[in-house]
Amino acid sequence: MTKQVALGQPTVGQRELDAIRSVFDSGWLSGAGPTCVQFEKNFASVAGVDNVLATSNCGSALHLALLALGAGPGDDVLVADYTFPATGHTVMWTGARPVFVDVRPDIWSIDTTLLSDAVTERTVGVIAVDPFGQPADYDELVEFCRARGLWLIEDAACATGASYRGRKVGEIADLTAYSFHGRKGITSGEGGALASPNDELIAHARKLHTYGISPAIARDASRELPVPSFDELGYNYRLSDVQAAIMLVQLERLPQLLAARRSVATGYAERLGDLDLVTLPTALPDRDHSWQSYVIAVDESLDRGAVATSLRQRGVGCNFGTYASHLQPLYGEQKSLPVSADLFARHIAIPMHANMTEDDIDYVADTVRSVLTDTDNRR
Structure with a gap:
């Protein structure tokens, strides 16, 4: 299973x-x-x-x-x-x-x-x-x-x-x-x-x-x-x-929950940092990140939809990152914003929560590595 x-x-x-x-x-x-x-x-x-x-x-x-x-x-x-x-x-x-x-x-x-x-x-x-x-x-x-x-x-x-x-x-x-x-x-x-x-x-x-x-x-x-x-x-x-x-x-749980999420983020960075086909999130040293989500950017050579489908088929929950708001029809004509549009097209959120175990982190990282290097997920 x-x-x-x-x-x-x-x-x-x-x-x-x-x-x-x-x-x-x-x-x-x-x-x-x-x-x-x-x-x-x-x-x-x-x-x-x-x-x-x-x-x-x-x-x-x-x-x-x-x-x-x-x-x-x-x-x-x-x-x-x-x-x-x-x-x-x-x-x-x-x-x-x-x-x-x-x-x-x-x-x-x-x-x-x-x-x-x-x-x-x-x-x-x-x-x-x-x-x-x-x-x-x-x-x-x-x-x-x-x-x-x-x-x-x-x-x-x-x-x-x-x-x-x-x-x-x-x-x-x-x-x-x-x-x-x-x-x-x-x-x-x-x-x-x-x-x-x-x-x-x-x-x-x-x-x-x-x-x-x-x-x-x-x-x-x-x-x-x-x-x-x-x-x-x-x-x-x-x-x-x-x-x-x-x-x-x-609120009483908050310090422990934040520490757990930061540990997951560290685990991902250690396990995925050498991959050329993905860009990991940047955490600046002058601010404390709460890691509500862990979002990676897949290389342009990859089909993000195929990557997401493969991850889900192997039991790894994922989703797109968030929206390039200016592209949503509700807001009418807006100026082109290329950075946001690129992030919207390439970002994938992978599992991030305070209940994750070391085995979970290992499994997600190994699965991400396998899926990204699978030639079937290329454009």
């Missing part, structure tokens, strides 16, 4: 089940309750800031960030192109226009040398993305934005626990959005968070994430009967207390 190694796998167990039981026993299961409040307090140590808001997912966190910063119709927002299109979608949700910018060929984050040429008279801000868990070039991004009066959002969907030049993801940009989707480093199946050094921005986002009023827990201890008034359009972007309970346990 062929060995099976999943592309991604959460690390959950009895501790998470016990945490869910405690929420059931409390009687408060809905969103933005006491367990969410506790999660926000605990997550602050990961984000490096006191102002944290738990959200339903990363897309809602990004949307709230854009709304809190005032993005809307008539505005342009510069967006890193190599990313899941949720990043560009959230800009469109506000009525603003995403203007995609090409990425660095080595670490795949927004190429700061191209930002000036992308600015228009309507540009109001930048959304940088941390591809697969490695932070973008934030010193350059902050300098660029400050010099032009632009705001900066960090899409850290893959980068919980990562850091940049000694600073935690969450304390650099005006607002930072996180994801707790099932393939992320810590997960409650779905979920997200928004963090900021600016308490006013989070306070505004908190109002918007509960239909435009303060969450019910803010009124729970009142001896009177406060009746909120709706004066701003809001949304239901709350994380449930059931999910927050899971996240509290996941």
Whole structure:
């Protein structure tokens, strides 16, 4: 029977089940309750800031960030192109226009040398993305934005626990959005968070994430009967207390989960580093990579689809990396961005999760080596 190694796998167990039981026993299961409040307090140590808001997912966190910063119709927002299109979608949700910018060929984050040429008279801000868990070039991004009066959002969907030049993801940009989707480093199946050094921005986002009023827990201890008034359009972007309970346990696991993922990345580098037909991911020494995914670029002489099919037939889970957003029809006509387009065409994500054993790493590496050298997978 062929060995099976999943592309991604959460690390959950009895501790998470016990945490869910405690929420059931409390009687408060809905969103933005006491367990969410506790999660926000605990997550602050990961984000490096006191102002944290738990959200339903990363897309809602990004949307709230854009709304809190005032993005809307008539505005342009510069967006890193190599990313899941949720990043560009959230800009469109506000009525603003995403203007995609090409990425660095080595670490795949927004190429700061191209930002000036992308600015228009309507540009109001930048959304940088941390591809697969490695932070973008934030010193350059902050300098660029400050010099032009632009705001900066960090899409850290893959980068919980990562850091940049000694600073935690969450304390650099005006607002930072996180994801707790099932393939992320810590997960409650779905979920997200928004963090900021600016308490006013989070306070505004908190109002918007509960239909435009303060969450019910803010009124729970009142001896009177406060009746909120709706004066701003809001949304239901709350994380449930059931999910927050899971996240509290996941936060406790985070150091071990990050260490395990980094060990897998090291194992791949040692086993695949001599292959000429593949380019391995670059991890820069001045930032801590959280390794949400491990993505390799296959040589142009290889048929990526055939390689992926062969890997799956041998039990190795895989997928493409992520999207060159500017190629998606939804966004209309966009400037050609060759680096992102090339990555989109050649990237393959191979198994990466904290449950992988040395045998798993060996099997994946041996299978990748075999598949890449199989002449049947040539173009």
